[in-house]
Amino acid sequence: MAQLNHSKNSQKISENSLTQRINNNILSLALPKNDISKAMNYALLNPGKRVRPILLYLVADALNLDLKKIDPIALSVELIHTYSLIHDDLPCMDDDDFRRGQQSLHKKFSESTAILSGDAMQSEAFKIIAENNYLNAVEKVSVISELAEVIGANGMILGQYKDILFENTEPTKNEILEMARLKTSLLIEFCILCPVKTFASLNKAWLNLARSVGEGFQLVDDLLDLSQTSQHIGKTAKKDLMNNKKTFPIYYGKDATEVEIDKRSKISKESLVKLGLHNCLLSEYIEKLFHRTN
Amino acid sequence: MAQLNHSKNSQKISENSLTQRINNNILSLALPKNDISKAMNYALLNPGKRVRPILLYLVADALNLDLKKIDPIALSVELIHTYSLIHDDLPCMDDDDFRRGQQSLHKKFSESTAILSGDAMQSEAFKIIAENNYLNAVEKVSVISELAEVIGANGMILGQYKDILFENTEPTKNEILEMARLKTSLLIEFCILCPVKTFASLNKAWLNLARSVGEGFQLVDDLLDLSQTSQHIGKTAKKDLMNNKKTFPIYYGKDATEVEIDKRSKISKESLVKLGLHNCLLSEYIEKLFHRTN
Numbered sequence: 222m223a224q225l226n227h228s229k230n231s232q233k234i235s236e237n238s239l240t241q242r243i244n245n246n247i248l249s250l251a252l253p254k255n256d257i258s259k260a261m262n263y264a265l266l267n268p269g270k271r272v273r274p275i276l277l278y279l280v281a282d283a284l285n286l287d288l289k290k291i292d293p294i295a296l297s298v299e300l301i302h303t304y305s306l307i308h309d310d311l312p313c314m315d316d317d318d319f320r321r322g323q324q325s326l327h328k329k330f331s332e333s334t335a336i337l338s339g340d341a342m343q344s345e346a347f348k349i350i351a352e353n354n355y356l357n358a359v360e361k362v363s364v365i366s367e368l369a370e371v372i373g374a375n376g377m378i379l380g381q382y383k384d385i386l387f388e389n390t391e392p393t394k395n396e397i398l399e400m401a402r403l404k405t406s407l408l409i410e411f412c413i414l415c416p417v418k419t420f421a422s423l424n425k426a427w428l429n430l431a432r433s434v435g436e437g438f439q440l441v442d443d444l445l446d447l448s449q450t451s452q453h454i455g456k457t458a459k460k461d462l463m464n465n466k467k468t469f470p471i472y473y474g475k476d477a478t479e480v481e482i483d484k485r486s487k488i489s490k491e492s493l494v495k496l497g498l499h500n501c502l503l504s505e506y507i508e509k510l511f512h513r514t515n
Numbered sequence: 516m517a518q519l520n521h522s523k524n525s526q527k528i529s530e531n532s533l534t535q536r537i538n539n540n541i542l543s544l545a546l547p548k549n550d551i552s553k554a555m556n557y558a559l560l561n562p563g564k565r566v567r568p569i570l571l572y573l574v575a576d577a578l579n580l581d582l583k584k585i586d587p588i589a590l591s592v593e594l595i596h597t598y599s600l601i602h603d604d605l606p607c608m609d610d611d612d613f614r615r616g617q618q619s620l621h622k623k624f625s626e627s628t629a630i631l632s633g634d635a636m637q638s639e640a641f642k643i644i645a646e647n648n649y650l651n652a653v654e655k656v657s658v659i660s661e662l663a664e665v666i667g668a669n670g671m672i673l674g675q676y677k678d679i680l681f682e683n684t685e686p687t688k689n690e691i692l693e694m695a696r697l698k699t700s701l702l703i704e705f706c707i708l709c710p711v712k713t714f715a716s717l718n719k720a721w722l723n724l725a726r727s728v729g730e731g732f733q734l735v736d737d738l739l740d741l742s743q744t745s746q747h748i749g750k751t752a753k754k755d756l757m758n759n760k761k762t763f764p765i766y767y768g769k770d771a772t773e774v775e776i777d778k779r780s781k782i783s784k785e786s787l788v789k790l791g792l793h794n795c796l797l798s799e800y801i802e803k804l805f806h807r808t809n
Contacts, residue, residue, distance in 0.1 A: 253669050257676050261668065308634060313626035332607035333679050336630065337672050340602060340637065344667035347641045351660035358652035365659060366645035373638035374555065375547050378631050382551045385627050 234282060236275060236506065242288075243274045246296045250345070260330045260338040261345075264303050267321040272438070272510065273298045276412040279503040283496075284421050291416065293353035294364055297346040298412060301372055304342035307335050309381060317460060343372075363419050371407045380404025387467040397467050398436070405442070406435030430492035430507075437485035437511055443468035444478050449515065486511045528576060530569060530800065536582075537568045540590045544639070554624045554632040555639075558597050561615035566732070566804065567592045570706040573797040577790075578715050585710065587647035588658055591640040592706060595666055598636035599702075601629050603675060611754060637666075657713050665705045674698025681761040691761050692730070699736070700729030724786035728801055731779035735807060737762035738772050743809065780805045 247265045252258035274295035281291045310317040310325040311332060318328050327335035350356065350364050370376060380403025383392075387400060410431035417427050446461045447470050461468050470478040489507055493499045541559045546552035568589035575585045604611040604619040605626060612622050621629035644650065644658050664670060674697025677686075681694060704725035711721050740755045741764050755762050764772040783801055787793045 253673060255673065255676070256680070257668050257673055304634075308630055311627075311630065313630065333605075334676065336602055336605065336607065337676050340598075340633070341668035341672040343634065343637050344663045344672070347659055348663035348667060351656050351663060358656045361656050361659075362645050362652045365641055365655075369638045369642035369645060373642060374549075374551050374635035378635040378638070379547060379549060379551055382549070382628065382631050386550070 234278070234288075234502065236502075239275050239278045240271050242278070242292075243271050243295060243299060246292055247299065250296070250349075252345075256330070256334065257338060257341060260326055260334050261342060263329060264307055264320075264326050264338065265299070265342075267323050269299075269303070269321050271299065273302050273409060273412045275506065276409065276434075276503075277416060279501075279506055280413050281416040281420075283498050283501055283503045284416055286416060286420050287355070289355045290360070290420070293349045293356060294415060297349045297364075297368065298408065300342045300346040300349070301368070302408065304339040304346075305372070305377060305381070307339040307342075311335060314381070314385060315460070315464060360419050364415060367411060367415060367418065371411045376403055376407045377405075380407070384466065388465045390467075392467050394469075394473070397469055397472060400467075401439040401443070401469065402432075402436055405439040406432065409435035409438055426492045426495040430489055430496070433485040433488040433492065434507055434510065437482055437489065440469055440478055440482045440485070441511065441513060444470045444475065444482070445513075445515065447471065448475070482511065528572070528582075528796065530796075533569050533572045534565050536572070536586075537565050537589060537593060540586055541593065544590070544643075546639075550624070550628065551632060551635060554620055554628050555636060557623060558601055558614075558620050558632065559593070559636075561617050563593075563597070563615050565593065567596050567703060567706045569800065570703065570728075570797075571710060573795075573800055574707050575710040575714075577792050577795055577797045578710055580710060580714050581649070583649045584654075584714065587643045587650065588709060591643045591658075591662065592702065594636045594640040594643070595662070596702065598633040598640075599666070599671060599675070601633040601636075605629060608675070608679060609754070609758060654713050658709060661705060661709060661712065665701045670697055670701045671699075674701070678760065682759045684761075686761050688763075688767070691763055691766060694761075695733040695737070695763065696726075696730055699733040700726065703729035703732055720786045720789040723782055724790070724801075727779040727782040727786065728804065731776055731783065731805055734763055734772055734776045734779070735805065738764045738769065738776070739807075739809065741765065742769070776805065 244266070247262075250265075252261060277291050277295045277298060278288055281288055306320055307326045309315050310320055311327055317325055319325060323329070325335075326338060330338075347365055347369070350361050350368075353361070356364070372378065380400055383396070383400040384404055387397070392400070413431035413434060414423065414427060417423050443461065446468070447459060460466075461471060469481065486508075489511070490499065490504075493504045493507070498504055538560070541556075544559075546555060571585050571589045571592060572582055575582055600614055601620045603609050604614055605621055611619055613619060617623075619629075620632060624632075641659055641663070644655050644662075647655070650658070666672065674694055677690075677694040678698055681691070686694070707725035707728060708717065708721060711717050737755065740762070741753060754760075755765060763775065783805070784793065784798075787798045787801070792798055
């Protein structure tokens with residue numbers, strides 16, 4: 222990936238350097254030394270793709286913001302994402318034994334430890350933002366308010382609820398797309414929109430970019446679940462099919478899904494052009510997300 | 516209970532009026548109209564004692580604060596407390612089928628709905644504080660930061676983890692007391708200390724009051740579990756014994772527990788005298804907590 226330098230950020234950034242930055246921030250979390258923190262670290266340090274925090278940093282970089290202001294938000298979002306995976310993998314939810322190429326948390330530790338670790342990660346996510354020294358109080362409140370909305374009973378949790386509900390119902394195309402948006406897309410949209418809303422000003426192009434990337438990401442994910450091996454994607458493949466999940470590709474097939482993905486890829490490119498960001502790390506990374514194979 | 520009037524609070528307050536206020540605030544939660552919110556409301560509107568929010572209001576009243584500033588904090592704490600009960604009752608945790616005299620959430624709905632409802636309640640708790648109009652940004656950040664610390668991997672969750680761990684180990688007296696403090700006391704201490712820290716100034720007497728009430732509350736709770744019927748306490752009685760829990764009364768007996776409770780009752784009274792609050796609704800309510808029978 223090409224490197225780009227912005228005035229506010231003294232070091233050249235890249236996907237690798239951002240991944241390193243995220244991992245270092247995870248390692249510097251001041252967790253208590255006990256089995257709960259051991260479990261939290263096990264889940265957090267498993268080799269994830271860090272898509273959400275990387276998007277946050279790349280948007281901030283495109284806006285020429287000080288990345289120090291993004292550190293707490295990026296760490297917080299990775300905690301939220303990891304907690305949601307831990308709870309999703311539980312036997313009473315998606316019942317998955319593997320995650321990021323390793324045993325899922327409840328298999329490695331126990332169900333109760335998995336539930337409690339996820340719960341603690343959510344608290345920690347809000348604490349990190351509230352206690353940070355680089356954000357002022359108004360910025361913190363804005364970020365916390367948006368994040369809590371996106372992951373709560375109107376957002377991510379509602380999506381996960383519908384995902385499980387749909388195992389035993391026959392949702393419409395729009396209901397499937399809405400479920401996927403709630404479950405996955407909203408948090409990705411948050412990562413693109415949060416730096417804009419908090420430190421710059423929002424417009425239609427940013428909203429379109431966020432939504433197309435968020436929805437596109439989940440469509441690609443659902444397609445990979447069907448078409449790749451478990452080893453390649455680091456979690457049980459074809460699990461959606463086995464669990465009677467109602468994903469878009471299961472219902473409408475590979476070709477129709479690729480049409481939907483292409484639509485969103487096109488909108489994201491047009492939005493990036495409108496924002497004058499069609500030739501930077503952010504646009505390269507988004508292009509890569511649309512064409513990823515794991 | 517006697518009624519007391521303070522200048523800031525136009526209406527006379529009582530335990531009943533505060534319970535009503537809390538219930539009204541729960542009812543006015545802008546939850547989405549779906550099964551997740553149905554489950555959240557089922558758990559939140561079950562007839563709990565509302566000890567934590569009542570303590571918040573009574574401390575605020577003793578400090579002559581505007582109770583409108585307490586509304587979001589009180590609602591948030593009741594959400595956190597309810598979420599912790601829902602997750603504690605799960606089969607892989609304490610496996611309790613009854614709560615507040617009714618079926619626990621996973622029995623009434625499902626395990627996945629119980630986990631998701633608890634998760635959403637935690638998000639909602641932080642959102643309510645972040646979005647409130649009566650607190651300024653600095654106050655919000657202070658409350659969120661303290662609350663997240665108290666309920667996370669250094670606090671409530673660690674206590675719950677130890678509580679389960681101790682089912683298969685032989686903890687010392689201090690370890691049992693520490694577990695109970697983390698699991699229950701810290702959130703009650705938060706309710707007493709939060710209005711003081713956020714809107715007034717903290718001193719040793721407040722700290723002693725908070726700790727003695729918090730620890731005393733859990734000791735009374737553990738004693739009631741052993742000595743009362745299920746019908747009377749609204750949850751399965753003697754469950755601690757059946758679950759091989761290591762509570763103070765199970766290990767050291769009724770008499771030794773009453774000695775510990777009396778110690779804390781005495782400290783709380785002395786602290787209230789030092790604070791000049793030995794003859795108000797707060798002191799009456801605390802006295803009642805030490806002598807409750809359900």
